[in-house]
Amino acid sequence: MKEMKHDKKRKCYTLIRVLGITALALLMLVSITGAEPFAYITNYQSDTVSIIDTDTGTVTATVPVRDEPLGVAVTPDEKKVYVTHSWSLNIVSVIDTETDRVIATVNVGDDPWGVAVSPDGTKVYVANRNSNSISVIDTITSKVTTNIYVGKWPQGVAVTPDGAHVYVINFGSDTVSIINTSSNTVATNVKVGSHPQGVAVTPNGENVFVTNSNSNSVSVIDTTTNTVTTTVSVGDWPSGVAVSPDGKKAYIANRNSNNVSVIDTATNKVIIDVFVGDGPWGVTVTPNGSQVYVANQFSNTISVIDTATNTVTGTVNVGSEPIAFGLFMGTLSDASNQNTKTIDANTRNSPLTAPSGFNYLILAAMTLLYLWNKSV
Template identity: 30%
Template sequence: MRQILLPTLTMLLLAGTALAGQAPGPASAPDVPVSAKDRFYTSDQFSNTISVIDPAANTLLGVIKLGDPTPMNLSPLYKGQLLVHGMGFSPDHKTLLAVSIGSNAVSFIDTATNTVRHTSYVGRSPHEAFFTPDGKEVWVSVRGENYLAVLDAGTGKEIRRIEVPNGPGMTIFSPDGQYGYVCSSFSPETVVIDTKTHAIVGRVKQESPFCPDIAATPDGEQVWFTLKDVGRTQVFEAKPPFKALKTIETGPITNHVNIVRTKAGQFAYVTIGGLNLVKVFRTDDFSQIATIPTGALPHGLWPSGDGSRVYVGLENADKAAVIDTATNTVVAEVPIGQGPQGVAYVPNTVPEGDGRQNLQPLGASGKTSALTLSGTDGKPATQITLFDQGVLQTLQAAVTGLPAKMPFVLALSDDPKGAGMIEPLAAFMTNPAGAAIVNAIGPIRQVTRTDAGTGRRYLVVAAGKPGELGGVVQVQTKD
């Protein structure tokens, strides 16, 4: 009787459980409905914080402070983290990883207490890190060099290095744990690594050298990766021979991709920073089914444990946008820290209590100003955010609408049409899509606002290089 009842009970339980599975887990994993035990995290590059959101209430609970804003982080005696950027989490959801590019660090954060348990220091400019599906190792993409740093998940110590093409951007694993897929930010090649032997067993040609993000589908059939410089997204088979399947023209500053499974099917959500959109594609026929306006410069995104929502970090808005996947519309916005980059939605991270231990208020990290530059046709082309760092602001411009692979200068002019004296702030080269992300720092808000008096300056983009400037091609049109 017992041998009959147990299989029957198991079948009944499975029949009542939706098996959709969310990245990076397998499709066989049960759905985890959104609850107050879940957390959505963003890594905030300019405030050097981790924002912690309760997705049941869509409320910011506070931030985990990993470092200080500029200029306090410029001291040679500075001990905090700098340019908090990438994210990952353990299979048991007890550990969050935060990668800091400027301080070459991987912070292991206890999700129950919001405290840093351990910090590992790796090679130059790491970008992303993720746990292997068995939870035993952490693979860190050391983008400033040509290898993955493999850390022991328990001790955080580096136990080996895996040589890969120069500039590894991100690693994600197949749901069964057999393969690690590593795209590159400096070399036009993605490699596939056997997780047991740590040997490269496959290579996929990237149509450009700059891939910032990669995702594997929960059904174990496909891998999607983005190409930020050319505005495309590529798809290849997740199993040998790792055949290329599709290249999709997605748009300027194509940032991150993630996978959602619902009763309606399996979908890829892609953030298009230069268009302030998320685009949604089916994974069976690659057709686009939705375009979702989000706000300024969408970057990282991650689905909830049941696929009912997708949370998106808005890099130039200091907000998280919440997308209802049934309607593919933004249903909420949550204020967060400055310049969110990587994100992670982690179900069931708070076993008991309210999960607010050791969190700090957002404070000055929530202060930003927005500006717009328009081209000679009068149409808005470049969005600029000034992140308040006290007296100074960190400027980030999402530049679009320019000729490809040409030199330009972001500058200040004493004339609203850019006809007067021009003071260069930052030189840059546009990518093949005619776009660029440009950074500068200074008391920019004070000199560009309307009450600056006779000393007011206007942000412009001019052709050429500092000392060899050509004509002004974009001018400030919105305070």
């Protein structure tokens, strides 16, 4: 009888140990997954960058930068953020996301606007509006390696998923210059609408969406033929553009009509206009595709759109005149690549989202509990 009691105790201790190991495994799994990336918002008038935790929809830090920050791009590993300063400074600031501080500034061309990072994170492409050029920055040395001359007043810039081409929007010549990245030369120019500004490439690299601000339209370019295959009418003065991670939707920020046009990329038709704040400009979709962040320049806010309902579900107050022209959010969504942002989330005391593996761990624990009860 005594021995049976001891045996039960041993089994109980074994169960506790197993559950403890299970809990530890859960914590380890949470530590490498979960957090959505941070949004980096350039505030043009307050000379700052607001950092928003997209898990909680709150500003976790504000980084002081130089005058008139406008364009913004995040490296694929989410370790650095590149910010352009328009008009007089002609520089790009480099922010370290671990410390949320500017660690370098790079001299580029005259009046830098748009900025984009290559998929491998080795190069940054900066559109210099008054120099009619693209500066190519080496991300390791933080130095310009070459300047590529394009059309008149380049503004938006985007890199294809394979890194082979850069699409540059020439506001003054109503064209898109397509750069071959292996030779750093312009391969061809494509005529689009009046005063094009924003640009986004679909995840599969097959199409490019270009906002034509003075035509109130979006040109869709087939990257195989580099021709405009269709033109979509949208709101007044379309500026920023972003494509969902699954490639099924394109989101267009219309500055003068204060709304976002949602385009179904299968039909290239607007399915709804979502009204946001005053003067929407920059727009980006979260990596899981559940939300769209829109920078409202004249409301000093960020509107958060739920993509399932196409309604604004949150508003975040930021600095003065947020523009956030470019891909202002990281694109990490694979659990194996989440280490960097999770460290950042812990540093800023952000809650983590429980991973999908949690359900499997709970099921394993319940199974062990059942087997233990059967054996007693």
